Amino acid sequence: MKRYLNYINGEWVESSSKKYAANTNPATGEVLGEVAQSTQEDVERAVQAAKAAQKSWRLVPAPERAEVLYRVAQLLKERKEELAQTITKEMGKVIEEARGEVQEAIDMAYYMAGEGRRLVGETVPSELRNKFAMSIRVPVGIAGFITPWNFPIAIASWKSLPALVAGNAIVWKPASETPFIAAEFVRVYEDAGLPKGLINLVFGSGSVVGNAIVDHPEIDLISFTGSNEVGKQINERAGGLLKRTSLEMGGKNAVTVLEDADLDLAVDGIIWSAYGTSGQRCTACSRIIVHEAVKEELETKLLARIAQLRVGDGLDESIDVGPVINRSSLEKIAQYVHIGVEEGAKLLAGGEILTENGLDKGNFFAPTLFTDVTADMRIAQEEIFGPVASIIPVKSLEEAIEVNNSVAFGLSSSIFTQDINKAFAAMRDLDTGIVYVNAGTTGAEIHLPFGGTKGTGNGHRDSGVAALDVFTEWKSIYVDYSGKLQRAQIDNN
Numbered sequence: 001m002k003r004y005l006n007y008i009n010g011e012w013v014e015s016s017s018k019k020y021a022a023n024t025n026p027a028t029g030e031v032l033g034e035v036a037q038s039t040q041e042d043v044e045r046a047v048q049a050a051k052a053a054q055k056s057w058r059l060v061p062a063p064e065r066a067e068v069l070y071r072v073a074q075l076l077k078e079r080k081e082e083l084a085q086t087i088t089k090e091m092g093k094v095i096e097e098a099r100g101e102v103q104e105a106i107d108m109a110y111y112m113a114g115e116g117r118r119l120v121g122e123t124v125p126s127e128l129r130n131k132f133a134m135s136i137r138v139p140v141g142i143a144g145f146i147t148p149w150n151f152p153i154a155i156a157s158w159k160s161l162p163a164l165v166a167g168n169a170i171v172w173k174p175a176s177e178t179p180f181i182a183a184e185f186v187r188v189y190e191d192a193g194l195p196k197g198l199i200n201l202v203f204g205s206g207s208v209v210g211n212a213i214v215d216h217p218e219i220d221l222i223s224f225t226g227s228n229e230v231g232k233q234i235n236e237r238a239g240g241l242l243k244r245t246s247l248e249m250g251g252k253n254a255v256t257v258l259e260d261a262d263l264d265l266a267v268d269g270i271i272w273s274a275y276g277t278s279g280q281r282c283t284a285c286s287r288i289i290v291h292e293a294v295k296e297e298l299e300t301k302l303l304a305r306i307a308q309l310r311v312g313d314g315l316d317e318s319i320d321v322g323p324v325i326n327r328s329s330l331e332k333i334a335q336y337v338h339i340g341v342e343e344g345a346k347l348l349a350g351g352e353i354l355t356e357n358g359l360d361k362g363n364f365f366a367p368t369l370f371t372d373v374t375a376d377m378r379i380a381q382e383e384i385f386g387p388v389a390s391i392i393p394v395k396s397l398e399e400a401i402e403v404n405n406s407v408a409f410g411l412s413s414s415i416f417t418q419d420i421n422k423a424f425a426a427m428r429d430l431d432t433g434i435v436y437v438n439a440g441t442t443g444a445e446i447h448l449p450f451g452g453t454k455g456t457g458n459g460h461r462d463s464g465v466a467a468l469d470v471f472t473e474w475k476s477i478y479v480d481y482s483g484k485l486q487r488a489q490i491d492n493n
């Protein structure tokens, strides 16, 4: 049986607990191997290794740090297929999407390697003569990562690549459901020649390893992606220590379809964003806000497409929808379907756990569609994180925007319309961090900021150049070459 150890100070080491947990394939129930269950002591060792390594890494010129990232990009490219297979086996997403996810990490590695020659600051004129003024980015220090299972390498790449190019060291707890891809990503860093101690991988539970990272006084910042509930707890714990926290949490994303939309295109966008990754993307579409004039036609077209979706093991290239991550997720989704029916929503498709045709060993849920949902129903307000979408009819663009914005989250929204005026009004008024026009709610590209408003985040962004704001401090520098004391705001007036 494959056994995955922690990676601390450049070595694969056993946890001090000497305990292991099984890692299973959500499509087949097969045990893939086992993974270390770490302790606070392991986190302590990782922090001390990170601290020692960061001391010299911060002094390495950023273009030289970036050389490692270029090699990471190259290795990810060479290992793309095996990494994608690992993702599908332990997380369940269909293989084509897993390949896309690895591609996202490759893109991010090249992009952030380029930042090694930028890391742009400002030079501004001083208000005084013979004085120079500039701001530069400096590393924060040690970054603690707590990352999710739904994009186990892409999200880890959004965080680790900017952190490293900016001169930080990392202590990383990946999701318990996806330890193997985390280990393989760290092996890429190791093979790319990243100096020891800069990335430290500590497997284990949130309550032990996660909390030890959040509470550790020498970890300077926490970057977290996951549930709202856990994000809030992290914010409270880390806030007490005045730590920087970058939180990317829930979503309740909507596609709006106006009366003038290209309906076939809208159906393509909805099917991909609602049922791709079995609805387990942070940006997945779970609400379809449709103008009443085209509601029936849209429903008919969606139902025809849902009927064609093939559900099964994502390793099979012909499958469209893989399993959901685990049993408790499956049960939660089933519970929400029950809630929807109780609330009076009309179930048009799916709504059940699938066990026939060899699916009984995995966690499969039928692609599900509700209609006649009202904006205040729980299925229209709460994050389900499964292949369930709800149609909410509206009478106008204004009502659609009001419904879109009526939830506690603000990650992604999309609008299908051919009317440029309506599209621009929507771009202005949709209260989400990401807006798509004539595309679904998923498909973020790595060179733009990723994150959201309201309950989705706390003002920070992953990915894009904005990620550097998480992993750097601004330092403002004044150089006076006048040879005399010049007092700002006094000697120039």
Ligand code: SIN
Pocket: 151, 281, 282, 283, 284, 441, 442, 443, 444
């Ligand atoms: C995500 O939702 O976490 C992935 C990004 C995307 O597909 O938009």
